[in-house]
Amino acid sequence: MSVQRRTIADSFSKAKSENRALLIGYLPAGYPTVEGSIELIHAMLDNGVDLIEVGLPYSDPLMDGPVIQEAVSAALTGGATTETVLDVVQAVSDHGGLPVVMSYWNPIERYGVERFAQTLSERGGAGVITPDLTIEEAQPWLEAAHKNSIDPIFLVAPSSSEIRISQVSDQTRGFIYAASTMGVTGARDNVSSMAPELVARVRTRTDLPIAVGLGVSTGAQAADIAAYADGVIVGSAFIKAANQGGTAAVAELAAQLAQGVRSAVR
Amino acid sequence: MTTTESTDSVREGSLPGHFGPYGGRFVPEALTAALDELDAAFRAAILDPVFTAELARLERDYTGRPSPLTRANRFEEYCNGARVYLKREDLNHTGSHKINNVLGQALLTQRMGKTRVIAETGAGQHGVATATAAALLGLDCTVYMGEEDTRRQALNVARMKLLGAEVVSVTAGSRTLKDAINEAMRDWVSTVDQTHYMLGTVTGPAPFPELVRFFHSVIGREAREQILAVEGRLPDAVAACVGGGSNAMGLFSGFIDDPEVQLRGYEAGGDGVDTGRHAARFAAGTPGVLHGARTYVMQDEWGQTVASHSISAGLDYPGVGPEHAWLHDIGRAVYEPVNDAEAMTAFSLLSRTEGIIPAIETAHGLAGVMRLGAELGPDSVIMVNLSGRGDKDVATAARWFGIDLGDVVSAELAEGR
Numbered sequence: 001m002s003v004q005r006r007t008i009a010d011s012f013s014k015a016k017s018e019n020r021a022l023l024i025g026y027l028p029a030g031y032p033t034v035e036g037s038i039e040l041i042h043a044m045l046d047n048g049v050d051l052i053e054v055g056l057p058y059s060d061p062l063m064d065g066p067v068i069q070e071a072v073s074a075a076l077t078g079g080a081t082t083e084t085v086l087d088v089v090q091a092v093s094d095h096g097g098l099p100v101v102m103s104y105w106n107p108i109e110r111y112g113v114e115r116f117a118q119t120l121s122e123r124g125g126a127g128v129i130t131p132d133l134t135i136e137e138a139q140p141w142l143e144a145a146h147k148n149s150i151d152p153i154f155l156v157a158p159s160s161s162e163i164r165i166s167q168v169s170d171q172t173r174g175f176i177y178a179a180s181t182m183g184v185t186g187a188r189d190n191v192s193s194m195a196p197e198l199v200a201r202v203r204t205r206t207d208l209p210i211a212v213g214l215g216v217s218t219g220a221q222a223a224d225i226a227a228y229a230d231g232v233i234v235g236s237a238f239i240k241a242a243n244q245g246g247t248a249a250v251a252e253l254a255a256q257l258a259q260g261v262r263s264a265v266r
Numbered sequence: 267m268t269t270t271e272s273t274d275s276v277r278e279g280s281l282p283g284h285f286g287p288y289g290g291r292f293v294p295e296a297l298t299a300a301l302d303e304l305d306a307a308f309r310a311a312i313l314d315p316v317f318t319a320e321l322a323r324l325e326r327d328y329t330g331r332p333s334p335l336t337r338a339n340r341f342e343e344y345c346n347g348a349r350v351y352l353k354r355e356d357l358n359h360t361g362s363h364k365i366n367n368v369l370g371q372a373l374l375t376q377r378m379g380k381t382r383v384i385a386e387t388g389a390g391q392h393g394v395a396t397a398t399a400a401a402l403l404g405l406d407c408t409v410y411m412g413e414e415d416t417r418r419q420a421l422n423v424a425r426m427k428l429l430g431a432e433v434v435s436v437t438a439g440s441r442t443l444k445d446a447i448n449e450a451m452r453d454w455v456s457t458v459d460q461t462h463y464m465l466g467t468v469t470g471p472a473p474f475p476e477l478v479r480f481f482h483s484v485i486g487r488e489a490r491e492q493i494l495a496v497e498g499r500l501p502d503a504v505a506a507c508v509g510g511g512s513n514a515m516g517l518f519s520g521f522i523d524d525p526e527v528q529l530r531g532y533e534a535g536g537d538g539v540d541t542g543r544h545a546a547r548f549a550a551g552t553p554g555v556l557h558g559a560r561t562y563v564m565q566d567e568w569g570q571t572v573a574s575h576s577i578s579a580g581l582d583y584p585g586v587g588p589e590h591a592w593l594h595d596i597g598r599a600v601y602e603p604v605n606d607a608e609a610m611t612a613f614s615l616l617s618r619t620e621g622i623i624p625a626i627e628t629a630h631g632l633a634g635v636m637r638l639g640a641e642l643g644p645d646s647v648i649m650v651n652l653s654g655r656g657d658k659d660v661a662t663a664a665r666w667f668g669i670d671l672g673d674v675v676s677a678e679l680a681e682g683r
Contacts, residue, residue, distance in 0.1 A: 058570065059570040060439070060448050060556065060557070062294070062447075062452060063455070066438070073438075076570065106554050106555040106563070107568055107569035108569075109554065109555060110568060110569025111568070131295075132555075133292060134290075134291045134292065136291060137290050155294065157294070157295045157298075158296070159296050159297075159298070159299040160299065161299060164295075164298060168295065179294075179295070179296060182296050182455060182456055182457075182458060182459075183296075183452075183456040184456065
């Protein structure tokens with residue numbers, strides 16, 4: 001295989017060489033429509049978002065707060081399927097972006113674990129975040145992901161023990177997703193004080209890049225996190241911006257956050 | 267997972283927390299520590315004589331155990347003359363089997379030093395039981411209930427509030443039990459330091475299916491002793507309705523190691539399995555992952571959960587306990603759908619022949635017994651879990667049978683189905 005694939009690791013290396021954190025933006029595929037989600041993602045990419053997390057809309061998103069719940073519900077009502085997600089992944093890739101998929105486990109299992117990894121790889125996907133797949137249940141997925149050069153990305157939480165952090169890190173490729181708080185997705189006024197401590201604990205256990213998500217919505221918050229983490233993940237805030245001001249608002253938020261990850265004192 | 271050993275023998279060969287390929291843990295990582303803590307607390311508690319003595323005391327003095335075994339002489343005429351026994355969980359405090367599980371989990375909550383419990387509820391029976399146990403042990407209590415269900419089970423909402431619980435009406439998704447579980451999980455992930463999630467049935471991530479089964483296994487233990495005392499032999503079949511499947515697992519667990527006893531579960535066939543409006547996970551579902559476990563799920567070709575339908579709110583759920591999924595696959599238990607109409611016929615028959623108004627959930631099991639009588643013959647011995655009483659279902663049943671409830675009551679209840 002001589003085809004040069006862009007990887008998540010390359011993106012983090014590039015950001016590191018620029019002495020900044022990577023900016024990761026989430027949007028569910030098919031929200032508000034398929035074309036609409038692609039347009040919003042293009043705006044994110046054009047305004048400084050480094051990595052796009054394409055959400056696979058699922059009927060029972062138990063790790064998501066109300067903003068994402070409503071968006072994925074609308075996407076499903078609009079007819080979004082796993083194929084929609086793969087189309088959006090392709091669109092991100094075609095636009096020069098590096099897409100990862102965020103999906104609860106059941107739709108991937110239903111699509112076919114091997115088939116999903118292979119198709120995602122063919123469409124330009126670089127990784128998959130699986131928020132409800134514990135490492136104990138992940139063996140078939142890990143095999144399929146590795147075989148198809150897809151990075152399996154797992155989460156750690158403030159409640160994770162040291163041993164658990166090691167176990168999860170060992171199975172993770174690309175980056176570790178550090179949940180900033182004990183809770184669900186959604187913008188918060190204050191990103192939890194638990195995040196710096198968690199990132200410090202993860203650092204002692206792995207050399208993987210660490211990205212912090214849950215609750216981040218402003219450039220100032222992004223700057224705070226960029227001071228100690230390798231990546232900043234923003235989700236609900238982009239949906240809120242899209243709801244309130246469409247593409248222009250998403251572009252503005254992306255620019256503000258991109259400024260944030262570059263202004264951190266590191 | 268820290269799960270080290272099973273509380274019974276049937277899962278030999280399964281990995282910890284699994285039933286063959288089913289069960290396991292599919293949850294946000296933030297909950298792993300809490301599930302490990304629960305698992306450890308559970309295993310320590312059931313070996314601790316202080317804990318088991320306190321649970322036994324509450325079962326006797328508070329719940330009113332043992333629950334009687336009642337021969338259903340007149341109902342038997344509609345069961346091809348089979349000898350039919352009713353395991354009377356309807357006579358427990360709060361009116362259903364649900365109290366067995368919540369007392370055990372409430373004691374575990376105290377043992378873990380937590381001060382708040384949350385629960386999901388569909389028909390409201392588990393919510394009422396949880397609110398009851400919380401009141402008894404001085405725990406804060408929040409119950410999540412789909413908005414749709416709060417309307418059709420308004421009386422149970424009032425009961426929970428009278429018992430001091432906060433009831434949160436869930437407006438997300440299909441606004442039923444499945445969405446109430448999502449919302450309870452979201453609460454739990456945010457409050458897990460102080461809060462225990464009192465999952466109400468044998469579903470969810472490990473160790474819940476095993477833990478809830480354990481606290482209901484008292485049903486099967488008593489039933490086995492009682493039937494041996496009165497019949498001098500084991501029954502030919504034991505039957506129960508299956509929503510999540512806790513009452514069925516409680517009864518089945520007493521007979522699972524007796525291969526001569528058939529285990530029969532009855533799921534909600536709704537308007538009929540061929541109409542698509544049902545909750546028949548085994549008849550029309552496929553293996554998948556829902557609410558933390560691999561099991562049979564009603565899902566579409568993309569793995570999206572499909573809405574279930576049943577006249578019985580307690581059976582109106584698109585997943586089922588993973589141990590049932592396994593018992594189904596290995597052929598140890600047999601599951602069949604029972605339609606709304608068939609269940610309501612059994613509901614009426616038991617009411618009129620025995621003077622016992624069953625819960626509509628339970629009526630699905632009774633309809634199954636009528637089939638079983640035809641299958642097994644006049645000399646067979648069949649036991650059914652009379653899992654709950656029908657007081658909560660009076661409005662639904664009155665509408666079904668065209669009984670006029672009067673203007674005031676009708677207006678209040680018209681909001682329901």
